[in-house]
Amino acid sequence: MALLTSLYxxxxxxxAAVGTPTGSGARVVAAAQTELPEGCLINGIITNxxxxxxxxxxxxxxxxxxxxxxxxxxxxxxxEFSAMTDQPKTLLAKLEESFYIAAPxxxxxxxxxxxxxxxxxxxxxxxxxxxxxxxxxYGNTVCVSTQVGCRMGCRFCASTQAGRVRDxxxxxxxxxxYTAQKDIxxxxxxxxxxxxxxxxxxxxxxxxxxxxITSPEGVNIGMRNISLSTCGLVPKIDQLAEKxxxxxxxxxxxxxxxxxxxxxxxxxxxxxxxxxxxAVRRYQDTTGRRVSFExxxxxxxxxxxxxxxxxxxxxxxxxxxxxxxxINPVDGSPYSATxxxxxxxxxxxxESLGVNATVRRRLGSEISAACGQLxxxxxNGKA
Numbered sequence: 001m002a003l004l005t006s007l008y009x010x011x012x013x014x015x016a017a018v019g020t021p022t023g024s025g026a027r028v029v030a031a032a033q034t035e036l037p038e039g040c041l042i043n044g045i046i047t048n049x050x051x052x053x054x055x056x057x058x059x060x061x062x063x064x065x066x067x068x069x070x071x072x073x074x075x076x077x078x079x080e081f082s083a084m085t086d087q088p089k090t091l092l093a094k095l096e097e098s099f100y101i102a103a104p105x106x107x108x109x110x111x112x113x114x115x116x117x118x119x120x121x122x123x124x125x126x127x128x129x130x131x132x133x134x135x136x137x138y139g140n141t142v143c144v145s146t147q148v149g150c151r152m153g154c155r156f157c158a159s160t161q162a163g164r165v166r167d168x169x170x171x172x173x174x175x176x177x178y179t180a181q182k183d184i185x186x187x188x189x190x191x192x193x194x195x196x197x198x199x200x201x202x203x204x205x206x207x208x209x210x211x212x213i214t215s216p217e218g219v220n221i222g223m224r225n226i227s228l229s230t231c232g233l234v235p236k237i238d239q240l241a242e243k244x245x246x247x248x249x250x251x252x253x254x255x256x257x258x259x260x261x262x263x264x265x266x267x268x269x270x271x272x273x274x275x276x277x278x279a280v281r282r283y284q285d286t287t288g289r290r291v292s293f294e295x296x297x298x299x300x301x302x303x304x305x306x307x308x309x310x311x312x313x314x315x316x317x318x319x320x321x322x323x324x325x326x327i328n329p330v331d332g333s334p335y336s337a338t339x340x341x342x343x344x345x346x347x348x349x350x351e352s353l354g355v356n357a358t359v360r361r362r363l364g365s366e367i368s369a370a371c372g373q374l375x376x377x378x379x380n381g382k383a
Contacts (some may be wrong), residue, residue, distance in 0.1 A: 049217065059098075061091060067217060074218030077178045079103050104129075104172075104179050117184060123148070123172060127165055129196055131176040139189030144176045146206055147197025152231050153266040154252075156296060156327055156335045159196040168197070170208035177213065191221060194229040194250070200236035210245065223247050229294065234271040234279040241286040250323070251280055253293045255302045256310035264301070277314060284318065292321040297338035297346065308346050312353035322350060322357040 053066035065087070072084045081087075081095045104121035107128060111117045115135040122128050129145040150157070151164035181188045191213065193199040199206045206228070214223050223246040230237065231252045240249070253276075255261035261268040271279075280291055293315065297303050311322070324347055326337045338346070343359055350357040 049215070059094060065091065070215070071217050074174065074178075074212060074215065075220075077182055077219075103175055106179065106183065109183070117180070119176075119180060119183075121176065121179060123168075129168065129176070130159075131180055131195060133180050133184055133188070136190075140184070140186055141190040141192060142177050142180050142188045143192045143195045144173055145195035145197050146173060146193055146199045146202050146209075150197045151201070152198050154231060154254075155264055156254075156298065156333055158333075164197070164201075167202040167205055170205045170212060173205070173209040174212050174218075177219065181219075188219070189221065190225045190227075192227045192229065192250075194227070198231055198233065199228050200230045200233045200240065203236055203239065207243070210247070227292075231265060231267045232271050232276045232279075233267070234275055237279045237283055241283040244287050246289065248292060249280075249283060249289065250292045250294055251276070252296075253311075254296045254298075256307050256314050260302050260307070264298070273314070281318065290319055290321065292323055294323050294325060296325045296327045297343050298327060298335045299338045299342075301335065303338045303342055303346055305346075305349055308349040309353065312350055312355050315355065320356075322355055324357055324359045326359070 049066050049070045052070055053063045056065050056069070057063060068086060069084065072078050076083075078084065081092045081099075084092060087095075104123055106119055107122045108120040109117065117133040119131045119133075120128050121131055127148045129148055131145060132143040134141045134143065145159075145168065147167050148165040149163050150160040153160050177188050177191065193206065210223070210226065212218055213221050214226075227248040227250050228240075229250040229252055237249070252265075253261070253273075254264055255268075256273070258268060258272050258274075261273055268276075283289075284291055295302070295311070315322070324343055326340070326343055327335060328337070347357045347359055
């Protein structure tokens with residue numbers, strides 16, 4: 001038997017040897033070295049239609065079956081082979097014998113007064129991730145995780161406090177969106193890769209995810225409706241630029257100088273502000289796409305008029321947009337959010353200096369909205 005999670009195939013027997021979720025709700029917390037099962041078919045993972053075609057041809061099936069099955073999994077979002085009504089019963093029997101379609105289990109679901117829905121999803125190996133649906137006037141946006149945990153070490157972020165466990169596969173990232181869309185009964189129109197993990201630290205799988213999620217045979221979400229956030233992995237920014245995708249790159253800047261940024265984000269020691277900004281300018285020149293900057297407002301750290309002036313000087317001439325973010329409280333973090341009046345003052349200062357700046361709506365603060373907080377509570381037995 002094998003596992004098909006949004007075109008994600010693994011040997012069922014190998015998976016069973018590694019261990020299946022208990023079904024009792026037992027928490028998997030000692031999984032720092034957990035990897036997905038080895039011994040998977042077709043070089044490990046079936047991540048797109050081309051690889052699915054090869055797998056089916058190996059079973060003696062015509063190539064067009066791949067498009068049909070891809071359509072069932074990625075557009076109709078089925079989780080049972082029996083639902084694939086245009087497939088021969090003999091093929092369905094073979095698929096049922098060899099594979100199964102697995103979707104994340106909704107371990108916890110929280111809904112805020114503003115309509116924000118936050119999910120704690122348990123994956124096939126027992127690890128948990130977070131996915132959030134946010135409702136806006138233009139449609140439903142889902143914030144997806146790209147890793148189980150994170151190794152970037154940003155000191156204001158809950159998702160990095162337990163470190164990185166493993167990368168998510170492309171199909172697993174897709175399944176976050178499919179699970180959320182089926183749960184709320186509404187179409188997801190926009191995606192932000194801003195959940196647990198650093199997307200560019202899982203570059204190859206994120207690129208495969210983008211291929212799948214924008215496929216006309218799938219949910220067909222336009223690339224211009226996708227934002228990818230990075231803390232600033234310069235070599236990967238350059239690699240992403242070469243692909244010339246029409247997504248929006250959002251750089252988690254959070255400070256206008258090296259002293260403050262290194263104190264908040266260890267990645268700055270490897271790629272200082274000036275090096276990061278050179279990479280961002282190269283990205284803009286190569287892709288022709290405007291970049292946005294995320295700036296989490298932290299009381300007494302990066303919210304002064306001097307910081308606003310330095311930030312304006314740093315991005316002058318780029319036509320970039322700054323998204324000011326009042327941080328959500330995180331247990332164990334030394335940081336607290338700037339009050340609303342100070343955020344507005346900072347925004348006005350930037351605008352007076354010619355910078356386009358907006359304040360992000362603060363959604364779901366009453367439902368553990370800080371990234372990684374719900375997962376951490378689960379790991380600590382507080383869920």
